[in-house]
Amino acid sequence: MFEQLFSMIFKADFLFAVIRITAPILFAALGAVIAEKAGVVNIGLEGIMMISALFGVLFSFWTQSWVVGVIGAMIIGVLLGLLMGFFALKLKTDIILAGIAINMLGGGGTIFLLYMFTGMRGNTGSLVSPNILIPVVNIPLIKNIPILGEIISGHSVLTYIAFLFVFLMWVLLYKTSLGLNIRAVGENPNAASSVGVSVLRIKYIAIALSGAMAGLGGAFMSMYYSQGWNSGMVAGRGFIALAAQAMGRGEPVGAMLSSLLFGLAQALRTKVSGLQGVSSYLVSLIPYVVTVLGLVLYAISTIKKVKKHKDQEVKE
Amino acid sequence: MSFNTQGLYTILAAMIPTIFTGLAVCVMFSANQFNLAGEGSVMLGGFVSALVAIYLPMATGLHPVVSVLLGGLACGVIMLIPAVLKVKLGASEMVTSLMMNYIVMFIILHYLNFNFADRSKGATQSFPFESTALIPQMVEGNSKLSWGFVVALLFVVIVALFMYRTKWGYAIRMIGINQPFSKYSGMKVGATIILSQVIGGILSGIGGGIEVLGRYNTFLWRELPGYGWTGITIAILAKNNPIFVPFAAFFIAYLDKGCQLMSTYSDVPSEMIDIIQASIFLFFAAEQFLAKYRQKIVVKSTQLDLARRSEAATSKERGKA
Numbered sequence: 001m002f003e004q005l006f007s008m009i010f011k012a013d014f015l016f017a018v019i020r021i022t023a024p025i026l027f028a029a030l031g032a033v034i035a036e037k038a039g040v041v042n043i044g045l046e047g048i049m050m051i052s053a054l055f056g057v058l059f060s061f062w063t064q065s066w067v068v069g070v071i072g073a074m075i076i077g078v079l080l081g082l083l084m085g086f087f088a089l090k091l092k093t094d095i096i097l098a099g100i101a102i103n104m105l106g107g108g109g110t111i112f113l114l115y116m117f118t119g120m121r122g123n124t125g126s127l128v129s130p131n132i133l134i135p136v137v138n139i140p141l142i143k144n145i146p147i148l149g150e151i152i153s154g155h156s157v158l159t160y161i162a163f164l165f166v167f168l169m170w171v172l173l174y175k176t177s178l179g180l181n182i183r184a185v186g187e188n189p190n191a192a193s194s195v196g197v198s199v200l201r202i203k204y205i206a207i208a209l210s211g212a213m214a215g216l217g218g219a220f221m222s223m224y225y226s227q228g229w230n231s232g233m234v235a236g237r238g239f240i241a242l243a244a245q246a247m248g249r250g251e252p253v254g255a256m257l258s259s260l261l262f263g264l265a266q267a268l269r270t271k272v273s274g275l276q277g278v279s280s281y282l283v284s285l286i287p288y289v290v291t292v293l294g295l296v297l298y299a300i301s302t303i304k305k306v307k308k309h310k311d312q313e314v315k316e
Numbered sequence: 317m318s319f320n321t322q323g324l325y326t327i328l329a330a331m332i333p334t335i336f337t338g339l340a341v342c343v344m345f346s347a348n349q350f351n352l353a354g355e356g357s358v359m360l361g362g363f364v365s366a367l368v369a370i371y372l373p374m375a376t377g378l379h380p381v382v383s384v385l386l387g388g389l390a391c392g393v394i395m396l397i398p399a400v401l402k403v404k405l406g407a408s409e410m411v412t413s414l415m416m417n418y419i420v421m422f423i424i425l426h427y428l429n430f431n432f433a434d435r436s437k438g439a440t441q442s443f444p445f446e447s448t449a450l451i452p453q454m455v456e457g458n459s460k461l462s463w464g465f466v467v468a469l470l471f472v473v474i475v476a477l478f479m480y481r482t483k484w485g486y487a488i489r490m491i492g493i494n495q496p497f498s499k500y501s502g503m504k505v506g507a508t509i510i511l512s513q514v515i516g517g518i519l520s521g522i523g524g525g526i527e528v529l530g531r532y533n534t535f536l537w538r539e540l541p542g543y544g545w546t547g548i549t550i551a552i553l554a555k556n557n558p559i560f561v562p563f564a565a566f567f568i569a570y571l572d573k574g575c576q577l578m579s580t581y582s583d584v585p586s587e588m589i590d591i592i593q594a595s596i597f598l599f600f601a602a603e604q605f606l607a608k609y610r611q612k613i614v615v616k617s618t619q620l621d622l623a624r625r626s627e628a629a630t631s632k633e634r635g636k637a
Binding site: 041043087092093094096100102103104108109112115236281282284285288291292296298 | 410549601
């Protein structure tokens with residue numbers, strides 16, 4: 001059985017699948033990263049993904065253009081982020097509760113909205129045609145490299161954008177003044193406000209960007225991954241993204257690595273579930289168990305670091 | 317449509333699991349513990365109760381009680397994971413509890429499919445419960461209003477007394493209001509945080525057990541049942557006060573039934589409830605909603621009051637003069 005498994009894993013198509021599965025989680029995880037950096041817990045990622053996934057398909061169907069669909073999904077994500085921000089920052093709803101409400105909207109509300117707009121129930125079936133799906137790119141030169149080409153080339157445009165955003169997010173957070181403000185607001189809002197940073201404005205910007213990321217993740221899900229919208233589509237990816245953020249220590253690159261771990265676990269699940277004598281349910285557990293373990297390890301390492309620091313202070 | 321009692325019974329029956337999850341969330345949120353594992357707990361409580369109901373023969377009166385309690389206990393134990401990780405390591409209970417939901421669900425599905433499935437049925441389900449384990453119905457008909465409803469109301473009273481009349485309940489509420497203060501005044505903060513989540517788990521688990529044994533005669537949940545999330549809405553509507561939980565649960569069950577009827581008699585999908593619920597939820601949780609209006613009312617009444625007083629004072633002076 002294990003031989004079978006290993007021969008499956010060390011194949012180009014498996015690693016290709018890992019990247020494909022990772023992308024939507026990565027988008028949402030980056031959304032979680034930027035929100036968390038500004039001290040906002042965005043638990044509404046799941047709902048934002050659902051809603052923007054739906055609108056991605058609707059916009060692209062109405063205009064017959066996938067670009068409009070993706071941008072529309074992103075804008076919907078931004079609007080939902082701002083809505084959460086409005087309730088959390090202006091009306092003083094607890095941000096976690098605001099997120100839960102957004103998830104409620106994403107769960108059943110999308111089915112209602114789909115029916116209102118198209119009269120369809122539960123999925124977008126007949127709306128989808130190949131020209132409104134996100135196109136696949138074959139990278140010239142790289143696609144000719146034997147194994148690497150098979151793994152890296154031939155993904156959707158948005159997949160590459162997802163990984164590009166890891167870099168852009170890092171630049172935004174660590175190389176721009178906006179990023180500095182965001183981190184300052186997250187670490188110590190009072191200090192930030194005392195030097196003239198508008199804490200409220202920064203938090204709004206962070207949560208809007210977070211929504212935009214989740215929106216792109218949603219568009220990826222409905223317009224590429226599952227080729228259409230259906231009600232059980234996002235399936236906890238928003239929550240996994242939160243976990244990826246926590247496990248990746250709140251850094252873009254860390255979030256990418258832990259997203260890849262989830263991608264790997266899920267790709268493994270689809271592979272293994274075909275094998276005899278393996279329970280697909282137990283394989284499905286892997287990403288979630290890994291998260292909890294990852295959180296534990298992270299917490300232990302932080303505690304150790306703090307202890308070391310204290311010991312050093314005492315010595316000095 | 318005229319009023320019918322059968323409809324009312326179904327609404328009351330729908331309240332049974334959500335009263336329990338609502339209470340569970342009340343206890344956990346009162347201590348500021350955003351533990352979202354209510355979903356998983358309901359399913360686990362239902363599953364464990366179902367197993368006891370199928371495989372452990374017992375006397376009629378005792379069987380459902382033991383089944384449900386064991387279901388609750390299992391969830392209490394499971395909740396130790398997010399709680400202890402939070403207290404000992406500072407890991408966010410929100411993320412761990414969300415992951416727990418999926419872990420619990422997949423483990424249950426694994427055992428349901430590979431160890432306990434009744435292969436003679438088309439769908440994946442367990443063997444039927446022993447008839448001794450079923451919770452008796454309160455009324456005739458298909459409303460599924462079991463005596464679990466009375467137990468749920470009983471638990472409302474118990475949890476209310478616990479939260480407002482015991483030392484532990486006080487500690488839970490105080491930690492939610494001001495954790496540093498509780499720590500400095502000598503409360504065992506860590507133990508209390510763990511306690512609140514374990515109690516939350518036990519309550520959700522009991523809710524799941526009662527729902528399964530009161531409504532079905534075999535275990536057939538193949539996904540998370542959703543009562544955990546509804547419980548959060550209910551706790552928000554009840555402002556974390558256990559006494560208000562049944563009213564909030566009734567309101568949500570009533571809305572739900574209304575939406576179902578609407579989708580039967582018109583073309584509007586029943587999922588509209590989620591939009592309504594989310595809106596109510598958001599505005600109820602918003603502390604500053606209508607704050608200006610409230611401020612205006614306060615200012616106005618104070619001004620009136622002042623004016624009246626000064627009037628009274630001047631008239632008194634005139635009287636003297």
